[in-house]
Amino acid sequence: MDVKKDILWRVYLCLIGMALFGVAILVKVFYIQNVKGNYWRNMADSLHTGYVALDAERGTIYSEEGRMLSTSIPYFDIRIDFAADGLRDKKGKVFRENLDSLSLCLSQMFGDRSKAGYAQMLQEGYKTKDRYFLLKRNVPFNQYQQMRAFPMFRLGKNKGGMIAESKSKRINPFKLLANRTIGLPRENSQSVGLERTYNEYLKGVTGKRLMRRIAGGTYVPVEGYDIEPENGRDIVTTLDVNMQDIVETALMNMMVQNEAAHGTCILMEVKTGKIKAIANLGRQPDGSYWEDMNYALQVGEPGSTFKLATVISVLEDKFATMNTMVNMDGGRWQVGRRTVFDSEPHPGPQNVTIKHAFELSSNVAMAKLAVQHYGRQPNKFVAHLKRLRMDQNTGIDLVGEGHPVIKTTSSKTWSNTSLPWMAFGYEVLISPLQTCMLYNAVANNGKMMKPYLVNSVQEYGQVVKQFEPTVLLDSICSNSTLKQVQAMLEGVAIDGTARKLRNPYYNFAAKTGTALVANGSRGYADKIYQSSFAGYFPANDPQYTCVVVIKNKPHALRFYGANVAGPVFREVADKLYAIAVEKQKPMQANVQLDTLLALKNGKGGEWKQILNTLQMPINGTIAGNSWVSPSVSNRKVTFQSLTQAKGAVPNVTGMGLKDALYLLENAGLRVVIKGAGKVKTQSLPGGTKIGTEQTIVIELS
Structure with a gap:
């Protein structure tokens, strides 16, 4: 028991x-x-980490003379770490002593809250010990610099708690000028222009930052675990800002005067194919104009400017010369059930030379020539158009170029009227840029150049990829044909449809065009005309080719090519010619870059200060008290020490004037300076023994 x-x-x-x-x-x-629930949940949150992308600084797009066309400017999100040791020490002495003055500074800078409002907001953040308190978004760089000197913030991150997160915003400093061609990178839609074509160069290499999640699902960066991004490279275009302004202004003036729907103006350098300016303006719903589409790349029926291809074909096949007679039949000719009309009446004799018919822009004459010589072999005419590359894209370095359409007898829409209508620019589709390329070939003595927009890709001012002019055709026709069509184009400005646009100081060669455009299901009832003008100047020594195409509003009172597109051409040509006369040199803008980073030899300490300020990557170390020569290697700036022996001439090649003078004069040399920039040559080679009262000449460029 x-x-x-x-x-x-x-x-x-x-x-x-x-x-x-x-x-x-x-x-x-x-x-x-x-x-203890909140405590442990916060602890759990603190154990969550992950990497976020750090965007590289996007490269800058420059004009040929070195002006920024598209660049990134920094903006900052300002946050405060209210758990920073410096703010919590001694029961928050630093925070309490600086609260009023900081609140006043913030109120005066931003003006969106009173001093008391900012003080209350900061006190709430301090009470919650928020480690990632958002103070202000999208602060520009100048305000960020001022904020760094504010009370409390000037003590640094650990004592003052200020956290600045940098981000970039892309801008076009010249706004409207070539806006569509330059383009902008867009996050939620497809980019356009050069920003899209050269994105691989511009965007750089994305970096990484380790982030840790804290209470409330907020992430804060973990110091020491960043993988720095590699900045993008710069693009130097062929565009000239002054020429672009001239072209854009001339086109805008006419668009506003005529209330036109849209238009484009292209300026190409004859010898190289460089696009010096390209304007594209479209009418907006409120009546204003903006660069909304790249109309220079869109295909459409070109109208009478296409007659140049027709006369090249006829003359090249030896069917006629420019002095062969053709009958314009009063500007009206029946072809089957359709009638060819001339856009303008031609009083006087109807039997005229092909040259004069071209000068008067007779559709009838061109249609007759095509039918007479190619009626039994239309594809022979088409073959000429293909040889002139009318059926191919120009290959310009822009995405979105429309594909041209040149019919053949095997095309589904070919009819017995296709050939005569093609002869004066209908039933074919080409872009204004293709028209420009053809006229430029005539100006360039038959050599057809590929149009292009970018000269080089650069990294820290050094060229990493160079783009050279490209010849597409060595000769578009025989020399005999070329001389005749050049005379015919010059005749348009002397005795033809563009005679009222003549300038007494120089001659130009051109062709006018006026085309009736269909308006969807309404057909041609709205009488919408496309006005064109294509040519080059000066005629005796062509420097630039210019093409203007403007689509007018319905029933416009003024619609002829010579009256709408012609004045735009004339204004551009006049201003560029005046600039050339003033400078007394050929109309070419080969101005040396002045805003790109130039790597010059100099003092190591000064270079170190510059690179630290610009936050540029350095490969190796820099001796502060030595003279160094910089270069770019693996996307970082590398330095090589320059030895300067006593009693010998210093080697100052590649240095700026200030540093060169310092070394040479300290060595006891008298210095004679020629030019500006950095030292290109020196009369006494580096290392030469210095004599008594010796003089050295340095040439800068």
Whole structure:
């Protein structure tokens, strides 16, 4: 019996112990979940880390003379770490002593809150010990610089708690000028222009930053774990800002005067194919104009400017010369059930030379020539058009160029009227840029150049990829044909449709065009005309080719090519010619870059200060008290020490004038300076022994 009681006592004791242990577990669970719940949830959050992308600084797009066309400017999100040691020490002494003055500075800078409002906001952040408190978004660089000197913030991140997150915003400093051609990188839609074509060079290499999640799902950066991004490279275009302004202004003036729907003006350098300016303006719903589409690349029926291809074909096949006679039939000719009309009446003799018919822009004459010589072999005419590359894209370095359409007898829409209508620019589709390329070939003595927009890709001012002019055709026709079509184009400005646009100081060669354009299902009822003007100047020594195409509003009172597109051409040509005369040199803008980074030899300490300020990557170290020569290697700036022996001429090649003078004059030399820039040559080679009262000449460029 005693044994049984002893066993039961022990069993009960175990049960009581287990019950108490279970109760203790339940109490602990309740305590952890409800009393310490927030603490442990915050601890769990703090263990979550992950990498986020760090965008590289996008490269800058420059004009040929070195002006920024598209660049990135820094903006900052300003946050405060209210758990920073410096703000919590001594019961928040730093925070309390600086609260009023900081609130006043913030209120005066941003003006969106009173001093008391900012003080209350900062106190709330301090009470919650927010480690990532958002103070202000999208602060520009100049304000960010001022904020760094504000009370509390000037103590640094650890003591003052200020956190600045940098981000970039892309801008076009010249706004409207060539806006569509330059383009902008867009996050939520497709980019356009050069920003899209050269994105691989411009965007750089994305970096990484380790972020840790804290309370409230907010992430803060973990210091020491960043993988720095590699900045993008710069693009130097062929565009000239002054020429672009001239072209854009001339086109805008006419668009506003005529309330036109849209238009384009292209300026190409004859010898190289460089696009010096390209304007594309479209009418907006409010009546204003903006660069909304690249109309220079869109295909359409070119109208009478296409007649140049027709006369090249006829003359090249030796079917006629420019003095062969053709009858214009009063500007009206029946072909089957359709009638060819001339856009302008031609009083006087109807039997005229092909040259004069071209000068008067007779559709009838061109249609007759095509039917007479190619009626039985239309594809022979088409073959000429293909040889002139009318059926191919120009290959310009822009995405989105429309594909041209040149019919053949095997085309589904070919009819017995296709050939005569093609002869004066209908039933074919080409872009204004293709027209420009053809006229430029005539100006360039038959050599067809590929149009292009970028000269080079650069990194820290050094060329990493150079783009050279590309010849597409060595000769578009024989020399005999070329001389005749050049005379015919010059005749348009002397005795033809563009004679009222003549300038007494120089001659130009051109062709006018006026084409009736269909308006969707309404057909040609709205009388919408496309006005064109294509040519080059000066005629005796062509420097630039210019093409203007403007689509007018319905029932416009003024619509002839010579009256709408012609004045734009004339204004551009006049201003560029005046600039050339003033400078008394050929009309070419080969101005040396002045805003790109130039790597010059100099003092190591100064270079170190510059690179640290610009936050540029350095390969190796720089001796502060030595003279160094910089170069770019693996996307970083590398330096090589320059030794300057005593009693010998210093080697100052590649240095700026200030540093060169310092070294040379300290060496006891008299210095004669020629030019500006950095030292290109020196009359006494580096290392030469210095004589008494010796003079050295340095040439800068």
